[in-house]
Amino acid sequence: MSVSSESESTRDRLLEVAGRIFARRGFKAATIREICEQAGANLASVNYHFRDKDGLYAEVLASTIRRALERYPADGGVSRRAPVTERLEGVIRSFLQRTLGLDEPEWKGCLMARELAEPSGALPKIIQEVARPVHDLLLEMVAELAPERNEEERWLCVQSIIAQCHFFRHAEAVLEVLRPQWAELSKQDRIERLSGHITQFTLRGLGGVHG
Amino acid sequence: MSVSSESESTRDRLLEVAGRIFARRGFKAATIREICEQAGANLASVNYHFRDKDGLYAEVLASTIRRALERYPADGGVSRRAPVTERLEGVIRSFLQRTLGLDEPEWKGCLMARELAEPSGALPKIIQEVARPVHDLLLEMVAELAPERNEEERWLCVQSIIAQCHFFRHAEAVLEVLRPQWAELSKQDRIERLSGHITQFTLRGLGGVHG
DNA sequence: ACTTGTATCAAACAGTTGTATGAATCGTCA
DNA sequence: TGACGATTCATACAACTGTTTGATACAAGT
Numbered sequence: 036m037s038v039s040s041e042s043e044s045t046r047d048r049l050l051e052v053a054g055r056i057f058a059r060r061g062f063k064a065a066t067i068r069e070i071c072e073q074a075g076a077n078l079a080s081v082n083y084h085f086r087d088k089d090g091l092y093a094e095v096l097a098s099t100i101r102r103a104l105e106r107y108p109a110d111g112g113v114s115r116r117a118p119v120t121e122r123l124e125g126v127i128r129s130f131l132q133r134t135l136g137l138d139e140p141e142w143k144g145c146l147m148a149r150e151l152a153e154p155s156g157a158l159p160k161i162i163q164e165v166a167r168p169v170h171d172l173l174l175e176m177v178a179e180l181a182p183e184r185n186e187e188e189r190w191l192c193v194q195s196i197i198a199q200c201h202f203f204r205h206a207e208a209v210l211e212v213l214r215p216q217w218a219e220l221s222k223q224d225r226i227e228r229l230s231g232h233i234t235q236f237t238l239r240g241l242g243g244v245h246g
Numbered sequence: 247m248s249v250s251s252e253s254e255s256t257r258d259r260l261l262e263v264a265g266r267i268f269a270r271r272g273f274k275a276a277t278i279r280e281i282c283e284q285a286g287a288n289l290a291s292v293n294y295h296f297r298d299k300d301g302l303y304a305e306v307l308a309s310t311i312r313r314a315l316e317r318y319p320a321d322g323g324v325s326r327r328a329p330v331t332e333r334l335e336g337v338i339r340s341f342l343q344r345t346l347g348l349d350e351p352e353w354k355g356c357l358m359a360r361e362l363a364e365p366s367g368a369l370p371k372i373i374q375e376v377a378r379p380v381h382d383l384l385l386e387m388v389a390e391l392a393p394e395r396n397e398e399e400r401w402l403c404v405q406s407i408i409a410q411c412h413f414f415r416h417a418e419a420v421l422e423v424l425r426p427q428w429a430e431l432s433k434q435d436r437i438e439r440l441s442g443h444i445t446q447f448t449l450r451g452l453g454g455v456h457g
Numbered sequence: 458a459c460t461t462g463t464a465t466c467a468a469a470c471a472g473t474t475g476t477a478t479g480a481a482t483c484g485t486c487a
Numbered sequence: 488t489g490a491c492g493a494t495t496c497a498t499a500c501a502a503c504t505g506t507t508t509g510a511t512a513c514a515a516g517t
Contacts, residue, residue, distance in 0.1 A: 045464080045465080060274075061272055061274065061275075063271075063272065063274045063275035064272075064274035064275075066503085066504070066505085067504085067505065067506090068503090068504085068505090076465085077464095077465055077466050077467080078466085078467085078505095078506095079465075079466075079467090079506085079507080079508090080464085080465070080466090081505090081506095082505080082506060082507080083463095083464075083465080084464095087505075087506075088505065088506090151416060151417055151419065151420060153272060153360075154419050158419060158420070159423070162420055162423050162424070166420050166424065167424065170424055187439075188443070190425060191439070191440075191443040191447075192443075192447065194410075194413060194414070194421075195410050195443070195444070195447050197413065197417075198409045198410045198412070198413030198414075199405075199406050199409045199410070201409070201413060201416070201417070202405060202406075202408065202409030202412060202413070203405070203409075205412070205416065206408075206412070208365050208369060209369070209373055209377055210405075212370070212373050213373070213377065213378065213381055214401060228398075228402070229402075232399065232402040232403075232406070233406070236402075236403065236406050236451040237451065239450050239451045239452070239453050240447040240448070240450045240451035241450070242450050256494080256495080277473080277474070277475085278474080278475065278476090279473090279474080279475090287495085288494095288495055288496050288497080289475095289476095289496085289497085289498095290476085290477080290478090290495075290496070290497090291494085291495070291496090292475090292476095293475085293476060293477075294493095294494070294495080295494095298475075298476075299475065299476090
């Protein structure tokens, strides 16, 4: 009944289900029994396919990163020769797509957020493959938009951008209470409004646009 | 050896130690045995003083909120009649003090961050007592600073402020890797630079200050 | 038909978990 | 002193955890 698709291999079903459950419960509270049950697989299948629980988690994280980045690349698919404001919005929009999820199952961003709060040894991999590229891209853009500031100030500005992108995933539960109207919007709408707002707020914050 | 202070009551030591451990490991992964051991208390003492593990967690959260708010009130102790820029910086600085911790044990903000990602039934209490007041305060200030924007835009700006304040606690582990120099600063210094930066970035972002 | 490698299965294992119990200890006040 | 309530203690228990095992099924190749 809870088997997602008969045609997928046991291994794939385990990855899919495990991702959802790790995201919902956290690593420790997620149990292999529940994962196998929902995947319609035998209890021993996790150990067979992924050695142990840690192996499963690592593989879930790795495949999630891989697929998220190939669908929404760090630069948002915007050309390097486009105006900096467009490139900035590209990075922001792509970031939001990855964290808030659009057509990807929505637990993926949640997995990342959880990993940040509760590092599991897989954190260096995430930093290397996701955080670092985004960080460096933004640093270039900020240098272009606010060349008069010193290095630390520019770095702080980059953090302000990333902070805004992260927040709406991170505090979803609170936002629903404080502003119910927001939860009623479609994901598409939310991402659209957010990337617009964050880009504008940031451009003003950097002092490049008045308005 | 790991007993914090002999003069405190068992109940208080349990609260203190439990806070640290819940923050570090999360609710599920934290064990009563480890808590009692570090508190120099008997295994049964949690059940005696707090009924069960949930009772302990709820009490930890409640007392943490209470003490954090009485030391760092939502308005940062700035007079209601002070200029809005000063009031804004007050809210931001106080927020950072609560999350990044100054003289309070540093796990307290971490507890909150964890609660946001992994609500435990205690979330409504946090919203009611912490998030809501800060949210409303900021909403007033933004309305004052950017009266020309519509209600949703102002709300988004409030979220941008809160996002920046939260982020530096939330992504501590990543920041340490991406910018080791930052980790070398004292807490005092970090909070000082952050509240300055966030206030400036926000004031520009709101379009109230140019340059 | 026989072998081989892959995959699945039910069952059991040892370790850890939160909680309960009843005896022992302490402090306080009559 | 003696009694009583509050607290601490060692110990036990049942439930749940990740992992292992050995049997079994299946497909492909010879």
